[in-house]
Structures are given as C-alpha cells and as structure tokens.
Amino acid sequence: xxxxxxxxxxxxxxxxxxxxxxxxxxxxxxxxxxxxxxxxxxxxxxxxxxxxxxxxxxxxxxxxxxxxxxxxxxxxxxxxxxxxxxxxxxxxxxxxxxxxxxxxxxxxxxxxxxxxxxxxxxxxxxxxxxxxxxxxxxxxxxxxxxxxxxxxxxxxxxxxxxxxxxxxxxxxxxxxxxxxxxxxxxxxxxxxxxxxxxxxxxxxxxxxxxxxxxxxxxxxxxxxxxxxxxxxxxxxxxxxxxxxxxxxxxxxxxxxxxxxxxxxxxxxxxxxxxxxxxxxxxxxxxxxxxxxxxxxxxxxxxxxxxxxxxxxxxxxxxxxxxxxxxxxxxxxxxxxxxxxxxxxxxxxxxxxxxxxxxxxxxxxxxxxxxxxxxxxxxxxxxxxxxxxxxxxxxxxxxxxxxxxxxxxxx
Ligand code: PLP
Numbered sequence: 001x002x003x004x005x006x007x008x009x010x011x012x013x014x015x016x017x018x019x020x021x022x023x024x025x026x027x028x029x030x031x032x033x034x035x036x037x038x039x040x041x042x043x044x045x046x047x048x049x050x051x052x053x054x055x056x057x058x059x060x061x062x063x064x065x066x067x068x069x070x071x072x073x074x075x076x077x078x079x080x081x082x083x084x085x086x087x088x089x090x091x092x093x094x095x096x097x098x099x100x101x102x103x104x105x106x107x108x109x110x111x112x113x114x115x116x117x118x119x120x121x122x123x124x125x126x127x128x129x130x131x132x133x134x135x136x137x138x139x140x141x142x143x144x145x146x147x148x149x150x151x152x153x154x155x156x157x158x159x160x161x162x163x164x165x166x167x168x169x170x171x172x173x174x175x176x177x178x179x180x181x182x183x184x185x186x187x188x189x190x191x192x193x194x195x196x197x198x199x200x201x202x203x204x205x206x207x208x209x210x211x212x213x214x215x216x217x218x219x220x221x222x223x224x225x226x227x228x229x230x231x232x233x234x235x236x237x238x239x240x241x242x243x244x245x246x247x248x249x250x251x252x253x254x255x256x257x258x259x260x261x262x263x264x265x266x267x268x269x270x271x272x273x274x275x276x277x278x279x280x281x282x283x284x285x286x287x288x289x290x291x292x293x294x295x296x297x298x299x300x301x302x303x304x305x306x307x308x309x310x311x312x313x314x315x316x317x318x319x320x321x322x323x324x325x326x327x328x329x330x331x332x333x334x335x336x337x338x339x340x341x342x343x344x345x346x347x348x349x350x351x352x353x354x355x356x357x358x359x360x361x362x363x364x365x366x367x368x369x370x371x372x373x374x375x376x377x378x379x380x381x382x383x384x385x386x387x388x389x390x391x392x393x394x395x396x397x398x399x400x401x402x403x404x405x406x407x408x409x410x
Contacts, residue, residue: 190341
C-alpha cells in the first residue's frame, strides 16, 4: 500500500472560504432576488493596466515569429525584469538589493509555501494570530506542526497575537524562534509596521540567528512616506530576511500571475556540521529544479509596470482601491462601528458590534444587508470578534453595500 503524507490530514478541512460559500449559496437559494454584494475575498476587480496589456500583446506577437520566439527562459526570471525590480523597487529606495537576488515566480502564495523546502524540520516557527492562512497550512503540510486544538491552533507553532493592544504589530517574543512570518501591510488587519517596529524584529532576528519571512504583497498601498515598503530599508535585514512581493494587488495580476522573492546573498545559515551555506544558493537550486520560470509574455507584462505609463496606471488603481477603503472606513465609523486598517491597505478590520461573534456578524450582514465579508475568526483564534471587509470592488458596489450597512446599524 502506498503511504501518504498524513500531515495533510491534520489540516482544518478548508473551513473558511468553503463555509462562506455554503452560507451565501443557502441564503441566495432562499432569497433569489437579494442583490448580494461580496466584499469577502481579496481578489482585485479592476482590469489590467493598459501598459501591461500592450506589452503582453507585443510579446505574443514576438512568440509568433521564429526570429523572436522564446522557449524556456531562465528559471529565476529574465534579467531585464530582475534588473527593473532591483533598481526601482529597491535601489531607488536606498536598499542594497542586486538583480541576482531577485527570483521571479508565478505567485506570492506559492513562494511563501515553497520556501519551506529550504529549511530544516526542527525549526521553531512563529506566526501572527490572525494570519494569512497559507503560512500555517504549508507548515502543517510540511510536518512542522502537531495536531490542531479546539481553538484552531496547531501544536508546535508559536502564535503572536496581533490586537488593538499592540497596534496590530506583533510583540517581540520573549523566547527564541527560528522562523518568523511577518506581513505588512497586513492581511487581514490592514495594519502597517513602522521602521522602528521592523527594526525591533531585525534586531531580534540578528541576535537570535532567526530568519524573517517578510510578506510585502500589499506594499504598494502605503502612502505615508515615513512607512517602510521593504524590510531591507532596515539596516541588517540583508543578513536575516527574505521578502516576498507580488504583482497581484498593485497591478491586478491575480489572474495573470507574477510575483518575486528576494533572497539576499548575505543571508547565511550553517549545516549541522558547521558548514556555512547561503539561503540564496539553496533557493536557487530549489527553483532551478522544481520551477521552469514564468511565461515570457507575463514577464513582459510585469516589466511594463516599471515604465512611466505603467507606474502612473498602477498608481491610479491603488488610489481607486484606497478611496474605496476610505469610504468603507468612514461609513462604518458613521454607523458606530470600530474600524482598523484600510488606510495603507485594501482591508478594513472591523470590531464586531454588540459583542457578536465573527460568524454571527457575518450572518447578520448577509441576512440584513446582503453583504458578504470574512469572519475574523477564520484567520486565527485572536481574530474572533473581528470581521474583514475588502476594498477590492467597484465604487458602485462599495457605496451600495455601505449605505445598506449604515441604514441597518444607525
Ligand atoms: N500574501 C498575502 C498576504 C496575500 O494576501 C496574498 C493574496 O491574497 C498573497 C500573498 C498571494 O499573492 P499571489 O497572487 O502573488 O499568489
């Protein structure tokens, strides 16, 4: 008999989004005329920027000509894209990141999961609570956890609560951990971290020989010039951090697929016998073996993000979603609800009113306002009593959803 990876059986049965879908479907069947507005899933709604489309159309034409046709590309991404990324996302912001330290991929989701391939099995792992569920589930799959308890917490993971009390930036642990997942601007809370917050993490990681896995998928939503976009804006981060970025949320690539991971060459660890290895060499080996690169057409689309037209078009997209977020924040506050996030992030984290549980508030919004959001408890035990609303939608839907909520809660 074939044996299976039994760690998969420890996973909570894909509870959150299937359960939302089940409840919405049940409601829609009993109320076929209810005009449901979905502000739940963090998928973008606005079309791809013209600069990206134009570049991809040109690339398709090149693929149709023997002289310009491209077969397999470099597994790490084409040099012109890696150079554009290094110079505009990093060097232009004062971060010493070289093009050779950028690995282009087809998603931040796969990169944050796949990165575990290069780490050993006996690391202690810290995640925030609430958290982007991929970090937790991929550790469960890799066998890095014990079973799940009644609160939905896995044995072996070290949970760092992020709450209003710590301004939704996790408190530095009072013990040593090896791997630390941080995500700023944060999904689901919409919180940001200051340079001082990140410096404290970098100092901790360097003092303890830990590695920070920094997810900056939402960095483009930062508008405050004081806030860091990259962990490499902090001195010493090149020695202790890997950063994940994505074109999904800034340039609407959720369906087009392009992202990248930064692994500085100065990030080192040691084997059991004390030999020094760079994580860059391991990730390079991993990608060259298990990945065959992102399509040429898509990489040309991503490159266009860095053109002057691309930059101005993505600024337009970000501004649009941030205005949605501002409308949501304002209307929910007017309705007497306590809101967090949504200033430098597309997510608004709402305190559920009247002591309702996350799921009770979900049902209330669905039944009374025909609005779908995401129960905070689905992101972790400390998310109970909160609710995530996404600003990724049309202006019309956002305004309509907010006027329904205001009418109900005022
Ligand atoms: N990281 C975070 C925090 C996210 O919220 C998401 C998507 O929602 C991703 C990564 C995944 O991005 P990608 O579309 O590049 O896989």
